Amino acid sequence: MSPSPDATAGRTCPLRYRYGPQAIASAPARAADVLYVIGGLYGNVAALDVIEQMAAQETGTVTLCFNGDFNWFNVDDPGFREINARVLRHDAIAGNVEAELPVEGDDAGCGCAYPPEVSGEVVERSNRIHARLKATAQRHPDLLVQLAALPMLARYQVGDCRVGVVHGDADSLAGWRFAVDQIGRPEQAPWLAEAFGAAQVDVFASTHTCEPVLHHTAMPQGAVVINNGAAGMPNAGGALPGLITRISARPSPHAASHGAQVAGVNVDALPVHYNQARWLSLFTANWPAQSDAHASYFGRISGLRVTAAAC
Secondary structure, eight states, X not given: OOOOHHHHTTTSOOGGGBOOHXXXXXXXXXXXXXXXXEOXXXXXXXXXXXXXXXXXXXXXXXXXXEESOOOSSOOSHHHHHHHHHHHTTSEEEOOHHHHHSSXXXXXXXXXXXXXXXXXXXXXXXXXXXXXXXXXXHTTOHHHHHHHHTOOSEEXXXXXXXXXXXXXXXXXBTTOOTTSTTTTTOGXXXXXXXXXXXXXXXXXXXXXXSSSEEEEEOSSTTOOXXXXXXXXXXXXXXXXXXXXXXXEESSOOSXXXXXXXXXXXXXXXXXXXXXXXXXXXXXXXXXXXXXXXXXXXXXXXXXXXXXXXXXX
C-alpha cells in the first residue's frame, strides 16, 4: 500500500523535480560580467530593495539570477504582486515554492523534500504556509503563468568560469546534497566529482537548505559549491544578515563575508544589510504571533535564533 499524501507531503521529492547534471551541461550558457545569484528571498521586499541598490553600485553589467524560493512569506496580494513583478524582470529559476504554486492538488505540500531530522511539526507548518501562498497565487493568474514557465536550472559563463545555477543540488530541484551537513561527508566525494564532470561546470551555486556553504573540492581545477543560505533571512547563527552569491572577475564594491577564486574569477558571499525593522513589520502583518510562519521563523527573522528549517 502506498503512503497517503498527508504522510509524504513536504517530505518527498517529486519525480518532476529531477534533472541530473547532464541537463546542466546541455543548458545554453549565458554570458555574464557580474553575476548575482539570489536564493531564498522569501518575499522580503526590504532585501530586494538593497540587492537592487547593490547591483546599481557595480561597475559593468550585472545579471541578477533568482534561483528560487523568492516567494514564501508574501501571502498578501500587494506583496505577492510586487515580489514577482520585480523578480521576473530578471533571470529566474524555480524553487520548490514556485514549482508547487501552479500544480493542482497538494500531494507534494511545500515541495521542500525535508530530511528526516526536520520535525513533523515544522513540515506540517510549511505545508500550511505554502497552501496559504498558493491561494494568493491563484488570484494572480498572469504571474502564475510566468511562474509555471520557469526553468529548474541555468548555466552561465563568467570569464573562464562555468557556473551551474540550481535551487537544490546537481540532481534535483529539492535535493539536499549541497547542505552544510551533507556536502563534506567522505561518501559524497565520488558523487560530487561525477556531478562536476557531468555538468561541465567549475561552480555550483545553490540555495534551498537555508544555511550558507562554501565547499572547496579536491578536484585539480579547484571547483567549488557555494550555497548562499538565504537572501531574505539572517544566516550563520544570526550574526549575518541575508546573503547572496556574487561571481565576477571584476572587484566587488561590497565587502564579502567569505569567498574563493575559481578559474580566474571571484566567487563571494555578500551580506545583504536590509532594513530589519521594515521587514519585521511586513512579516508580522501577514504572520502574527501563533501563526504557522511566526512559529517556524520569527526567531530567525528577529535574530534571536537560527535554524535550518526552511524550504
